[in-house]
Amino acid sequence: MEDKIIVENELGDWRRTHYSFQISDSVINNVVTVIGWISSKRDHGNVLFVQLRDRFGDIQILVKRKELSENIFDSLKSLKEHSSIAIKGKVVEQKNSSNEFEVIPEDIRILSVSNKPAPFLTQSISSIGIDTRLDLRAIDLRRNHLQNVFKIRNTILNSIREYLNDNYFVEVNTPKMIATATEGGAALFPIFYYDREAFLAQSPQLYKEQLTMAFENVFEIAPIFRAEPSRTNRHLSEAMSVDVEKAYVDYTDMMDYLDNLIRYIIQSVNDKNQIELDSLGTELPNVSKPFSRITYSTLVENLQKSHKYIRWGDDISPKLLKDLFGDEFYFITDWPSSTKPFYVKSKKMDPIAEPNNGDDPRMLSESFDLMYGSLELSSGSTRINNKGDLMDNMKKKGLSHKAFDYHLRVFDYGVPPHAGFGLGLERLLMAILKLDNIRDATFYPRDIDRLTP
Amino acid sequence: MEDKIIVENELGDWRRTHYSFQISDSVINNVVTVIGWISSKRDHGNVLFVQLRDRFGDIQILVKRKELSENIFDSLKSLKEHSSIAIKGKVVEQKNSSNEFEVIPEDIRILSVSNKPAPFLTQSISSIGIDTRLDLRAIDLRRNHLQNVFKIRNTILNSIREYLNDNYFVEVNTPKMIATATEGGAALFPIFYYDREAFLAQSPQLYKEQLTMAFENVFEIAPIFRAEPSRTNRHLSEAMSVDVEKAYVDYTDMMDYLDNLIRYIIQSVNDKNQIELDSLGTELPNVSKPFSRITYSTLVENLQKSHKYIRWGDDISPKLLKDLFGDEFYFITDWPSSTKPFYVKSKKMDPIAEPNNGDDPRMLSESFDLMYGSLELSSGSTRINNKGDLMDNMKKKGLSHKAFDYHLRVFDYGVPPHAGFGLGLERLLMAILKLDNIRDATFYPRDIDRLTP
Numbered sequence: 001m002e003d004k005i006i007v008e009n010e011l012g013d014w015r016r017t018h019y020s021f022q023i024s025d026s027v028i029n030n031v032v033t034v035i036g037w038i039s040s041k042r043d044h045g046n047v048l049f050v051q052l053r054d055r056f057g058d059i060q061i062l063v064k065r066k067e068l069s070e071n072i073f074d075s076l077k078s079l080k081e082h083s084s085i086a087i088k089g090k091v092v093e094q095k096n097s098s099n100e101f102e103v104i105p106e107d108i109r110i111l112s113v114s115n116k117p118a119p120f121l122t123q124s125i126s127s128i129g130i131d132t133r134l135d136l137r138a139i140d141l142r143r144n145h146l147q148n149v150f151k152i153r154n155t156i157l158n159s160i161r162e163y164l165n166d167n168y169f170v171e172v173n174t175p176k177m178i179a180t181a182t183e184g185g186a187a188l189f190p191i192f193y194y195d196r197e198a199f200l201a202q203s204p205q206l207y208k209e210q211l212t213m214a215f216e217n218v219f220e221i222a223p224i225f226r227a228e229p230s231r232t233n234r235h236l237s238e239a240m241s242v243d244v245e246k247a248y249v250d251y252t253d254m255m256d257y258l259d260n261l262i263r264y265i266i267q268s269v270n271d272k273n274q275i276e277l278d279s280l281g282t283e284l285p286n287v288s289k290p291f292s293r294i295t296y297s298t299l300v301e302n303l304q305k306s307h308k309y310i311r312w313g314d315d316i317s318p319k320l321l322k323d324l325f326g327d328e329f330y331f332i333t334d335w336p337s338s339t340k341p342f343y344v345k346s347k348k349m350d351p352i353a354e355p356n357n358g359d360d361p362r363m364l365s366e367s368f369d370l371m372y373g374s375l376e377l378s379s380g381s382t383r384i385n386n387k388g389d390l391m392d393n394m395k396k397k398g399l400s401h402k403a404f405d406y407h408l409r410v411f412d413y414g415v416p417p418h419a420g421f422g423l424g425l426e427r428l429l430m431a432i433l434k435l436d437n438i439r440d441a442t443f444y445p446r447d448i449d450r451l452t453p
Numbered sequence: 454m455e456d457k458i459i460v461e462n463e464l465g466d467w468r469r470t471h472y473s474f475q476i477s478d479s480v481i482n483n484v485v486t487v488i489g490w491i492s493s494k495r496d497h498g499n500v501l502f503v504q505l506r507d508r509f510g511d512i513q514i515l516v517k518r519k520e521l522s523e524n525i526f527d528s529l530k531s532l533k534e535h536s537s538i539a540i541k542g543k544v545v546e547q548k549n550s551s552n553e554f555e556v557i558p559e560d561i562r563i564l565s566v567s568n569k570p571a572p573f574l575t576q577s578i579s580s581i582g583i584d585t586r587l588d589l590r591a592i593d594l595r596r597n598h599l600q601n602v603f604k605i606r607n608t609i610l611n612s613i614r615e616y617l618n619d620n621y622f623v624e625v626n627t628p629k630m631i632a633t634a635t636e637g638g639a640a641l642f643p644i645f646y647y648d649r650e651a652f653l654a655q656s657p658q659l660y661k662e663q664l665t666m667a668f669e670n671v672f673e674i675a676p677i678f679r680a681e682p683s684r685t686n687r688h689l690s691e692a693m694s695v696d697v698e699k700a701y702v703d704y705t706d707m708m709d710y711l712d713n714l715i716r717y718i719i720q721s722v723n724d725k726n727q728i729e730l731d732s733l734g735t736e737l738p739n740v741s742k743p744f745s746r747i748t749y750s751t752l753v754e755n756l757q758k759s760h761k762y763i764r765w766g767d768d769i770s771p772k773l774l775k776d777l778f779g780d781e782f783y784f785i786t787d788w789p790s791s792t793k794p795f796y797v798k799s800k801k802m803d804p805i806a807e808p809n810n811g812d813d814p815r816m817l818s819e820s821f822d823l824m825y826g827s828l829e830l831s832s833g834s835t836r837i838n839n840k841g842d843l844m845d846n847m848k849k850k851g852l853s854h855k856a857f858d859y860h861l862r863v864f865d866y867g868v869p870p871h872a873g874f875g876l877g878l879e880r881l882l883m884a885i886l887k888l889d890n891i892r893d894a895t896f897y898p899r900d901i902d903r904l905t906p
Contacts, residue, residue, distance in 0.1 A: 082867045114865070173693055177678065180905075
């Protein structure tokens, strides 16, 4: 019954004259047009207090029945939160409002009507299950908590590009539809590519390596696709990867770059997002010093000494790391070659530092993982740039030379020595903001159970 | 025989101390380490002139037999172009070299060896077929022509983000694996998504519209996927799309934004890429004035007047436009609703300006295409934000409400009025630099015939 009287207006020639942050002393007594959605409403009978929210914050609107047409006042009275309205009105001082001003409407347009109450409040951190929220993600993203997360995500993206541009990297884009699996056949999404089978790229690995030939220093920030069968809080089927590759350097240089990049990012967030950090109640990780580096072999020895069950050559599970490392960034370096993909360069054997264990040659690679606590953020390595070595390694890993012909042929023309890393953007956001679930570090998460919205 | 004596060295602890642009008066007589690939070589018997190319340009290296070990000199002598080397040597003045300096090597490392001569010269514009080039794309991209194109591409990307950040847009990323076709079922790539069928997104359309609820002004620069069966010089199966969407505005505002954006981009290229433009021999389009706007109906009338065969409601082929428009940007506005997707808002009928032609209601939409000559660069429109209207339109276009349930449900919560556009990055690059083939506006093109490299 109440709903019947709401009439939705066209936008027509109404346009915002001021964002919320532009309502200040300089516009007192001016008539402004402010536009946004109703984030909350208090009804005192013939007086309504409306919080109008735009991209930057709230504006208080004081609506009195006697000052507006009956029709408009009643419509506004019955309007639910999340509906959008436009207000032409005068700015007055109001010490009790959040930004010390309020707007007294002279005319109002109702631009969109919410017909249902949202199943969560915009102020609440997370009172209900994540699946209910994800089913209505567009409205969920209006919550203060996620607004802060994604404002900080924006800073992170911009600071990554800033850092890489300043260090002479070129932005590239590589194809996401590819003919051959990069790292063996697991975890790929198959596509019908016209009349052929193809796959979604699980990383831009081989392309970014090739591109060091022409551009030396390249980066790409783009989606990667992994048919990840596990249900965890740290895996997505579609994620954003920050891929960096550089000619004429090795993995130790790339650790330096990555270390500096992460510290640059966190400094930028610190400089630009204090309001969001305060609102989230989050303290940024301390990154005053370069990150510590521990070799895989030393780490395994340490674990064995503290009576954990792990053999040299095993992957190191997050569970094992949890007991050793707190909330800090660190590198695990020099992984066994057997744990790394075919394009990773082996380390020259140093018979003193890494004695052969009888039958066990303990072949190491020039590689690293960047960790935060037990969360893997990035993997990097020196890559093989010699065709013969690459072909040998592919054979060892059971990959067909023929399937990679389009890649191998490039090595006939002298691919420069190069190294690089891939950094998971969502995981970095989790680490920096201490988010529990990677799904809240992305807009519309994809996993084995979720393909919509 | 000659090749046998070339020994490839490890990078070891050699690192570049100076890029080519850093070789200047201030380092004369200093010993520097320069690294790059051999872009050309002149052999005068006991003297070699090597052009060493890095990310920024060439450095001349003067190599004399008597000043190096026999072994190294002979290796260098037989080394082919495209091989990578590192030189430790002294900087001296040399009026005859391109940058007025040359480096006299004291020590040399050969970092990668090219075993084959490339089938094209780095200086040539394009002497051979594009397929031969694309088969060796990593080497092809070393050609001066493409180096210039992609340096300008980098400026374009950065200037787009600059403009949109300055105008309060938030960068977003939307899923590329989706459950339902956005604009009907044509031209989609199907995927196996775990146990289900899914598709690659042909645009972020519905997601970016939803995101205006929470962020008002959003943009995404990301790949889109279209199973385009035609073989043309202006279509790719995978392209980069600049998608922009904004709440509380209509299509005329978005034309203003797009117009300003394009002119901002071209101004940035003009400011930052004079060297590349000179080298390409290209003049930038004149964008001193806002772009002209012509309605679809007027354009059709004009075409009919000049005796072209076209009926109102038809799409307008590039061939017809070629005769009317030169190399200029312009908008075609107010397209028939029948030619536009379901989410495009219809225009309010003005019975005087658009008389009903008897049975022909000539329903128009609030839409535009941005053209450059006969090339379509962008499409935009006001979007429907009312659930009932959207459902009616879907029905008209034969789309199932159920398949779009995940999208429609959002409209129960009051989606604000909004408008936006998608801009093809490769086509923009074609227009700005007058490229003949869209394949040279991307790193690794994808089309019906090409899935590798």
